[in-house]
Amino acid sequence: MPAVSTDLEYLEGVHPPLGPVLEEMLKSGRSEGVPIVQPAVGRLLRVLVTAVAPKRVLEIGTAIGFSTLWMASALPAGGRIDTIDPDRSRTDRARRYWLRAGVTDRVRVINEPALRVLPRLAPGIEFAFIDAIKTEYSAYLDALLPKMAPGGVIAVDNLTWSGRIAAGEHDENTEALRAFNETFLHHEQLEATILPVGDGVGLGAVRPHA
Numbered sequence: 001m002p003a004v005s006t007d008l009e010y011l012e013g014v015h016p017p018l019g020p021v022l023e024e025m026l027k028s029g030r031s032e033g034v035p036i037v038q039p040a041v042g043r044l045l046r047v048l049v050t051a052v053a054p055k056r057v058l059e060i061g062t063a064i065g066f067s068t069l070w071m072a073s074a075l076p077a078g079g080r081i082d083t084i085d086p087d088r089s090r091t092d093r094a095r096r097y098w099l100r101a102g103v104t105d106r107v108r109v110i111n112e113p114a115l116r117v118l119p120r121l122a123p124g125i126e127f128a129f130i131d132a133i134k135t136e137y138s139a140y141l142d143a144l145l146p147k148m149a150p151g152g153v154i155a156v157d158n159l160t161w162s163g164r165i166a167a168g169e170h171d172e173n174t175e176a177l178r179a180f181n182e183t184f185l186h187h188e189q190l191e192a193t194i195l196p197v198g199d200g201v202g203l204g205a206v207r208p209h210a
């Protein structure tokens, strides 16, 4: 039986190329140590956004706009992404990439900490992606759930945390993510799972009558 790494290599090779803007973002993110999602996660986000066809997307953690671009390129007509990141130098770079990719008019950046922004957002978010401060994930979920549309989907990155959770490590981020996973998977308002894609992607659909 082929090893998992052989399968992953095969799958990377068999997908269409990323295209010039995503490719450049990936290279520069990796070379500068900006923690952006793996291409497999970007592709998953793009499929999910295509399927859900949300008019309103919320992203927590923009960085240089890599995951934003994957989602923006799949939005239906009239669909918009609000993306939150207090680091203006990163989001200014993101905007330049989005301009080149032709998606700037679909994205609004909010340069404030997410926990300050979330309480004032209008309800009706149909798709959300969480990828910011790991110790705040549970608080993001609590603040986000009342803002989600019934049947909306919440995606979350880094839920296997490069093997540190399964390895039983006990640093602050690992503990926070371990606790988050328990909450996420047993939440009465969610139908949720965690997929071994990239660094572990959580997917939770908001139950219509929870």
Ligand SMILES: C[S@@+](CC[C@H](N)C(=O)[O-])C[C@H]1O[C@@H](n2cnc3c(N)ncnc32)[C@H](O)[C@@H]1O
Residues within 6 Å of the ligand: 035, 036, 037, 060, 061, 062, 063, 064, 065, 066, 067, 068, 084, 085, 086, 087, 090, 112, 113, 114, 115, 131, 132, 133
């Ligand atoms: C993992 S990176 C996001 C990567 C991005 N989602 C991607 O894959 O292209 C996390 C980002 O969260 C941002 N961040 C830090 N504190 C934050 C906060 N309080 N609220 C929202 N974002 C925050 C950081 O500035 C950083 O750019």
